[in-house]
Amino acid sequence: MADILLGFTNVLQPMNILICIGGLFIGVLFGALPGFSATMAVAIFVPFTYVMEPGAALLLLSALYCGGVFGGSIPAVLVGIPGTPASAPTALEGKALVRKGEAGRALHHVTLSSVYGGAFSAIALLVCAPLLAQIAKMVGQPEQMMVAIFGLSVVIMLSEDNLFKGVMVAIISLVLATFGQDPVQGFPRFTYGFAELTGGFSVVPVLIGLFSLPEVFKMLEDPHGKMAETGTVGSMKLSLKEVAGNIVNATRSALIGICIGIIPAAGPDIAAFLAYNEAKKASKHQADFGNGAVEGIVSAEAGNNGATGGSLIPLLTLGIPGSAPAAIFLGAMIIHGVRTGPTLFSQHADVVYTMIIGFIIINLLMYFVGMVFCKFGSLILYIPKSILATTIVVLAVVGTYATGKNLFDVWVMFGAGLLGYLMLRNNFPTSPVALALLLGTNMEKAWSLTKTMYEGRMMELFQRPLFTALLLFTVFSFAFPLIKMRVQKKKKAQAQQ
Amino acid sequence: MKMKKSLPDVIIGVIVLIFLGTLYAQVPAIPEISKGYPLGLLIIATVMTLYLLIRNLLRLKNDEVVESKIPEQVKVIAPYCLLIIAYIWLLNKLGYIISTVLFMIASLLFLKLKNKVLMIVLSVVLTCLLYYVFTNFLVVVLPRGRWFNIAF
Numbered sequence: 001m002a003d004i005l006l007g008f009t010n011v012l013q014p015m016n017i018l019i020c021i022g023g024l025f026i027g028v029l030f031g032a033l034p035g036f037s038a039t040m041a042v043a044i045f046v047p048f049t050y051v052m053e054p055g056a057a058l059l060l061l062s063a064l065y066c067g068g069v070f071g072g073s074i075p076a077v078l079v080g081i082p083g084t085p086a087s088a089p090t091a092l093e094g095k096a097l098v099r100k101g102e103a104g105r106a107l108h109h110v111t112l113s114s115v116y117g118g119a120f121s122a123i124a125l126l127v128c129a130p131l132l133a134q135i136a137k138m139v140g141q142p143e144q145m146m147v148a149i150f151g152l153s154v155v156i157m158l159s160e161d162n163l164f165k166g167v168m169v170a171i172i173s174l175v176l177a178t179f180g181q182d183p184v185q186g187f188p189r190f191t192y193g194f195a196e197l198t199g200g201f202s203v204v205p206v207l208i209g210l211f212s213l214p215e216v217f218k219m220l221e222d223p224h225g226k227m228a229e230t231g232t233v234g235s236m237k238l239s240l241k242e243v244a245g246n247i248v249n250a251t252r253s254a255l256i257g258i259c260i261g262i263i264p265a266a267g268p269d270i271a272a273f274l275a276y277n278e279a280k281k282a283s284k285h286q287a288d289f290g291n292g293a294v295e296g297i298v299s300a301e302a303g304n305n306g307a308t309g310g311s312l313i314p315l316l317t318l319g320i321p322g323s324a325p326a327a328i329f330l331g332a333m334i335i336h337g338v339r340t341g342p343t344l345f346s347q348h349a350d351v352v353y354t355m356i357i358g359f360i361i362i363n364l365l366m367y368f369v370g371m372v373f374c375k376f377g378s379l380i381l382y383i384p385k386s387i388l389a390t391t392i393v394v395l396a397v398v399g400t401y402a403t404g405k406n407l408f409d410v411w412v413m414f415g416a417g418l419l420g421y422l423m424l425r426n427n428f429p430t431s432p433v434a435l436a437l438l439l440g441t442n443m444e445k446a447w448s449l450t451k452t453m454y455e456g457r458m459m460e461l462f463q464r465p466l467f468t469a470l471l472l473f474t475v476f477s478f479a480f481p482l483i484k485m486r487v488q489k490k491k492k493a494q495a496q497q
Numbered sequence: 498m499k500m501k502k503s504l505p506d507v508i509i510g511v512i513v514l515i516f517l518g519t520l521y522a523q524v525p526a527i528p529e530i531s532k533g534y535p536l537g538l539l540i541i542a543t544v545m546t547l548y549l550l551i552r553n554l555l556r557l558k559n560d561e562v563v564e565s566k567i568p569e570q571v572k573v574i575a576p577y578c579l580l581i582i583a584y585i586w587l588l589n590k591l592g593y594i595i596s597t598v599l600f601m602i603a604s605l606l607f608l609k610l611k612n613k614v615l616m617i618v619l620s621v622v623l624t625c626l627l628y629y630v631f632t633n634f635l636v637v638v639l640p641r642g643r644w645f646n647i648a649f
Contacts, residue, residue, distance in 0.1 A: 044635060168545040172513065175520065175538045182531040189527050189535060190520055220573045220608070386608035390601050391623065393581060397588070398597075398627055402637040410585050418578065425570070426505050444534050 004126070007353030010055050011361050016354075019052075020362050023060045024369040027067020032075050032083045032377070033399055037204070038068025038268075039324045046332050054336035055354035061332055062355060063362045065325050066308055069268050070114040070366055073301055074377045077106045081212045081392065085203065086268035086307075088434050089276035089300035091211060096292030104236035107374035109297050111367055112243065113250050117302030118363035120254035121261065121309025126356045129317050138466045139263050141449040146470035147263055148443035151270050151435065153477035154277040159429040163485075169423070170432035176201060177440025184448040196408040203437045205400045205413040210433055212396045213417020214424050219385040236374070246298045249279050253299040254306035261310020267324075268304035268311075269438050275303025281480060309359055315340055316352060498568045501560040503553040510550030517543050580604060592642030597624040 010016060023045075030041035041064040049057035072083030077094030090110065097106040152170060159166020179190045180200025191197040253275035260271035279299030280289045289296050315326040319340040333340055338348045345352055380388065400413040420430050454461055462468050520539055524532060584600035591599070601620035610616050631637040 164545070164549070168542070168549065171538060171542045171545060172517075175517075175535060175542055178535040178538065182534075185528070185531050187528050187531040189531060190523050192519075192523075217574050217577070220577055221570065384610070386605060386610045387619065389608060390604040393584075393604065394597055394601065394623065394627070397581075397585065398593075398631060398639065401588075401640065402631060402635065405638070407585065407589060407640065410588070414581060414585060421574070422509075426509060428509075447534060 003349040003353045004357065006350055007355075007357035010350065010354040011059065011358045016056055016059055016358070017361075017365075019056055019060050020063045020358065020365055021369060023063025024067040024362065024366055027064040028071035028074070028369060028373050029067075030064070031068040031071020031073075031087075032373070033395065037072075037084050038065050039328065041065070041068045042325050042328045046328060046335075049332055050335065054333075054338055054348075054351045055358075057332060057336055058329070058351065058355040059358040059362070061329060062359050063365075065329075066118050066305070066359070066362050066366055067369070069304055069308055070111075070118070070301075070370060071373070073110045073114065074107070074373055075380075077110055077297070078103060078377060078380050079388065079392065080215050082207070084269075085207050085434060085438060086272045086304040087300070088207070088211065088269070088431060089272050090297050092276075092290055092431065093293050093296040093300075096290070097294075097297075100292055102292070103378055104374075105238060106292075106294070106297060107378060108236045108238050108371075109246070109294050110301050111370035111374060112238070113246070113253075113298040113301040114305045114370065115363055115367045116250045117254040117257055117305035118308055118366060119360055120251070120302070121258050121306045122356065122359035122363055123309075124258050125309040125313060125316070125359060129313050135259075135262060135466070138464070140464070141446045141453065142461050142464055142467045143470060144263065144442060145446035145450050146467055146474055147260070147270075148439045148446060150470060150474040150477055151274060151439045152443075153474060154273045154435055155432045156478065156481045159432060162427055162429065165427065166429045166432050169428055169430075170436045173433045173436030174440045174443075176433075177437050178444060182448075183441055183445035184452075194408075196406065200441070201412060201437070202404055202409055204403045205409040206416040206437055207434055208396050208400050209413035209416030209418075210420040210430055212392055213414070214421040214430070216389045216392050216417075217421045218424075219389040222385065236371075242294075246295065249282070249295055250298050250302040252282070253279060253302035257303040257306020257308075258310035258313075260303075261307035262313045268307040271307035271310075272300040272304040273435055273438075275299040275306075277477070305363070312359075316344055316356075319344075498565045499562050500565045500567075501557055502563050503556045503560045506549060506553040507557060510546055510553065513546045514543070514550065517546065577604075577607060580607060588640040590642055590644045592646040593639035594624055594628055594647045595642065595645065596640075597627075 011020075026045070027038065027041050031038060042061050045060060045064055049060055052060065069084065069086055072085075072087035073090045073094075074083065076082040076087035076091035078098065080091050080095035080098075082088045082091045094103075094106050094110075097103060155166050155170045156163065159169075177200070180198055181188050188198050256275045256278060257268070257271040260274060261267065276296055276299050279295050280286055283289065283293070283295050285293065285295070311326050312329065315330055319330075330340060336351075338344070338351050396413060396417075397410055400410050401407065403409060420433075423430050423433075450461070517539060520535075524536060524539070527535070580600065580603055584596055587596040587599070590596070598620045601624065602616060605616045605620070628639060631639055
């Protein structure tokens with residue numbers, strides 16, 4: 001308890017509060033720019049922390065991380081272009097709400113649910129870190145494989161309107177994810193002779209192209225209009241009833257985010273999709289999903305922000321960096337002489353509790369910073385489409401170039417954009433591409449290693465309790481929407497008779 | 498332009514099959530140990546594409562004819578795509594600054610922005626602002642021109 005109070009005292013110092021607010025502002029900007037991510041924000045600012053106290057340094061990095069994950073949602077709502085892959089499900093619903101003239105409400109929901117998910121995960125980090133660390137210890141390659149397959153079940157929900165095309169797109173995208181060196185042996189595959197393809201397709205350029213250029217091409221069809229077809233951003237006010245109605249959804253999504261966060265190599269992106277999927281399954285208004293469902297936005301945002309705290313649990317408790325941002329945090333901690341692992345909480349209690357309490361305060365501050373960004377960001381909707389389209393292309397090109405420092409990625413982004421537009425115009429869903437590319441490499445690696453480890457004795461996999469539980473979840477996740485669709489079809493047919 | 502409703506799916510099916518064919522052609526070069534997973538996916542993808550193609554070919558005969566917006570869409574999007582291609586191609590020939598200013602002016606002209614002063618000011622200011630932010634704050638070296646380069 002004394003350590004927690006010490007943490008509060010450290011965080012609430014004026015200088016540290018300023019660091020948190022500054023970090024949040026910069027993090028949100030990074031998240032909002034296509035091609036930039038929370039991870040990049042944290043990585044770029046590590047050298048700046050050399051001269052800072054360890055506690056303040058970790059507060060800055062935490063604020064950048066949380067702000068970065070949240071920031072991607074603002075352009076996702078306003079122009080349908082997710083700043084980071086974790087905001088892709090938000091874009092599905094945000095665009096529809098903007099068209100209805102409810103951008104203000106959508107942005108407020110995004111901010112609130114991000115704050116809720118982030119704060120919830122920070123409290124989990126504070127209260128249940130040792131317990132959750134035990135779960136993290138149980139995660140091996142078989143469990144990672146099941147998480148990836150479980151993640152793919154989201155495709156069924158994302159392409160309910162055209163299930164066959166959705167699954168086909170996902171399978172072809174999984175093939176695309178195998179381009180380049182195989183993740184275990186390192187043999188190059190499907191490179192067409194291009195040295196640039198040896199490392200496979202980078203996910204970020206593909207996602208920038210897939211989500212930004214189709215929007216630009218749609219704008220070209222009516223370049224003189226404005227984004228908000230109703231001409232207004234709408235009020236940002238939310239009723240208490242509306243907020244309270246989403247608490248269960250947000251809590252469930254935050255929990256999913258935390259659980260996904262602690263699994264190595266699964267981060268906010270996968271958490272957002274899974275939380276969105278579960279929200280759709282649980283919703284009484286499933287037909288609204290894809291047409292501006294607030295529940296969809298709330299789940300995706302609480303889910304991706306829930307993963308922020310979760311991803312730090314294995315790092316702080318076991319010393320295992322399970323994600324890219326966690327690895328950068330580890331680097332920063334080593335620089336400051338803070339050793340992670342089981343002894344962290346006893347040897348560096350002041351630093352670690354400053355960071356954990358800071359995570360809670362940062363997430364609460366994010367509400368105010370987020371609302372400022374949303375208020376000014378919503379002005380985008382009044383910009384003529386001709387200017388907006390031109391700016392988006394330049395940002396997409398420069399942002400993509402910045403991720404890999406090569407023009408090949410920019411060509412890939414352009415190709416993905418063109419493909420995305422053709423897919424949209426021919427009723428092929430594009431979200432399965434994002435999901436399959438995000439999960440593909442991990443799935444192949446986990447599958448290959450599991451096969452090698454359990455060659456000829458696959459039944460032994462069922463002795464792993466977490467694997468068995470995940471397998472049951474996965475079977476349920478694939479079967480539930482299919483059964484539900486069949487029942488609904490039958491009911492419809494009976495009603496018509 | 499009028500076309501059968503299933504025709505786009507037939508065309509897409511054929512294109513995807515050709516693409517998958519190019520991947521099959523590369524499979525023999527992959528060592529045995531690395532080919533199982535992608536080959537399994539390739540086979541599933543091929544079966545699904547063939548199903549899509551055959552289903553739509555069977556529908557094609559009795560399918561309704563619908564008005565297609567493809568010609569109008571191509572008319573607007575194809576020239577803009579060429580503009581983007583020229584922009585990306587010029588990036589390492591003229592460098593980031595000149596190619597971006599040129600692209601922005603060309604794009605705004607194409608999209609019929611009437612205010613010419615705004616067009617030029619916006620193109621120059623946004624390009625320089627992005628250059629400054631990316632180079633100085635984000636430490637990203639933006640493309641330099643092989644033919645000609647402006648940097649500050």
